Amino acid sequence: MKAEVLVYRGPWVENRHRVSLAVYGEEGLVACAGNPAMVSYLRSSAKPFQALALFLTGAVERFALGEEEIALATASHDGTPRHVGVAARFLGKLGLGPERLVCGVHPPFSKEAREALQRAGERPTPLHHNCSGKHAGMLAAALALGASPEGYERPEHPVQELNRKALQDLSGAEPLQATDGCGVPTFALPLARAARAFYLLARPDQAPKPYEEPLRRVGEAMRRHPHLVAGPGSIDTLLMERLPLLAKRGAEGYHGLALLDSPRGPLGVALKVEDGSTQAREVAVVALLRALGLEPGPTPWDRPEVQNHRGLAVGHLEARLALSWI
Template identity: 35%
Template sequence: MSTPVPLTEIWRGQIIESLHYGHALICDEKGEIVECWGDPDAVVYPRSSAKMIQALPLIESGAADAFGLTTEHLALACASHQGAAVHTDRVRDWITGLGYIDNDFRCGPQMPQDRAAFNELIKTDGSPCQVHNNCSGKHAGFMTVSKHLGGGADYIDPDHPAQKACFAAFEEVTGEPSPGFAPDGCSAPNSITTMRGMGRAMGWFASAVEGKDSRHTAAVRLVQAMIEHPLLVAGEKRACTELMRACSEPVALKTGAEGYFVAIAPTRKRGIALKITDGSTRAANCTIAALLVRIGVLDPEHPSSRRFMNAPIRNRRKIEIGQIKPVDALLS
C-alpha cells in the first residue's frame, strides 16, 4: 500500500489546522527520479494532467497539419479551460471548420467557470453547451484525429482508432503498461499509471528534441504551444495560467482533477508530477508552486507565487487569520 507524506499545511493562528498528504517527484531527461516525496509507485489516475499525452496522436497522425491547426489549437487540445469566450469561440470555430456541431461532442455540457460567461448564461436564461466543457479542446482534438483517420462518430469509445492511438502513446511515454482505464469527467478514457510513470513522461516531454522523430517533434510542438498560450490552457486567476506567466523561464503546467498536477521545464530538462491524496486543489496549487521554486524557475516572492504558496487565509472581514504553505521539506 502506498504511503503519502505531508505536502501542504493549513495554518490558523499558531497551529496547523489541516494537513494535506500526497506524493510528488521530480524526474530528469532519462526518466530517473531526482527527488521524491511519498511513494513513486503509487497507482493513480492522472486525469487532465495527461492531456498533452493524449494530444500526441493529433500531431503524430498528421491530422494537425492536414487541417491547418495553429499553436492556439494545440494549446486548447491540452487545456482544461474555464469556458471564457476566448476559449469557446476558438473551439467552436475549430469544430465548425471540421464540419461538426456542438451535438457531435461527447464531453457533455458544463457551466463555465469564467464569471463573465457564467453571468451571461444566467442573465439570458441560457443553458451551457458542450463547447463550454473544460475539456472541449481535447475533444476537438479527438474529433480531428477521428476525421483524419476515418473513424466513427463515437470517438471516445476505447476501441476507436483515436483512443487506441492515445493508449499506445500513454504506455510508451510513461514507460510502463497501464493496468486499465476509467471514464474521465468528460467521458473520455483516462489511463491508470504510477507516479513514477507520469514523472518519467514529463521528464521525456521536457527533453524532447524537435526533428528527432515524429513523437519528439509532436511533444516539442505541444509544450511550446502551452507555453506560448498560457491563457488558453486554463484561464485568468487559474494556477496553470498564472504560474506559467510568473516563471522566469519557459515551463508548461497542467492541472488535473482530484489534486493532480504536472510540470514540464525544458531548459532544466525536468518533469514534475504530484498527487494530493484527498483531491484538494488548494494543496495541489501550493505544492506545484513550491516545486517550481525548488527547481529554480519561480521566484517565491512573485505575486502569483504568493497567491498559491504561503498565501494568506482571510476571514469574511478580510482579516488575515492563517496561511496555506508547503511543508518545509519541499523547500529545504
C-alpha cells in the first residue's frame, strides 16, 4: 500500500515524500507500506544494536559503566552540557581523552548549546558530536576484548566484526556495509529484516540467548534516560517519555522503533523516507504510531506548518499512510 508525506503550499501539493516501512511482530511481518524489501542503511538507527558490544565483551563490568553511559552509547544526542558531561565521564572511565574519538567535530544540534559555546568563545569538540557516546562505547569494547583501540573504526576491527554479526543474528540477514558519517561502518538491510531486529529489542526473551540480557539492558537504559538518547524537543526523547517504546532516529530519513506494547502486542518498525527528508520522517513516524493504535498526544509533527522567511504560515505537511495488514 502507498505511504507518503505531502507538502502543501497554500491549498496545492508542492512536493511528495514517498515512504516505505515494515512492521514486525511475533508471527513475522504484520504490516507494511511502500516497499518493505527495500534495502536501506540504518545509519544511527543501528546504535542500540552496536551498543550490545558493551555487554558481549564484558566492558560494562570492567569499566563499571552505568545506565547513563549505556544510553549515551545508543544516542544521536544534541550536544547539550549534560550530553558532553556524560561523554567525558565515559571516556574518563576508560582512561582516555576526547582526542581518541575519530567521529570528527560538528556544532551541537541544540541551538541553546551552540549559542552558549559562541558566547563563551569556545569551539565544539568531539564530545559535542552526536555520535560521541557510540564511539566511546566502541573504544570500551575494544579495550575489553584486549584489542587495540587504534583503528576501532575499521570494518576489520574485532569490535566492528562483532557489531556486524550481532545485527546479522538479530535480523536474520547479512547486512551490507559502508562508511557512516562519523567514520565507522554503517549497515544496510531490507526494511523487514531491520524491523525484526527492532522487534527483538522490544522482546529480548525471543532473541538468541547471547543477546537476551544485553538487549534487555540496552532497552532499559534508553527508557530510563530518554533525554540522553536525543535531547529536549527531539522526537526520540518525546516519544519515549510519552509511550511504551524505544525510538531511534537515523540519518537520511530512517527511523527504527521497538514498541514494547500496542493493541497488537510488541512490534518492531523500520521506516525510510525514500528521498531522505528528516522533516517528512518525523511526520510519518507520528502518523504511523497512531495507525498502530498508539496516541502520543499533541506533537510538533502533527500537520506542521511550512513557513516563509518572515515566519508566516504558507502551507503545511500531512502524512497519508495506507498500511497493508498481513
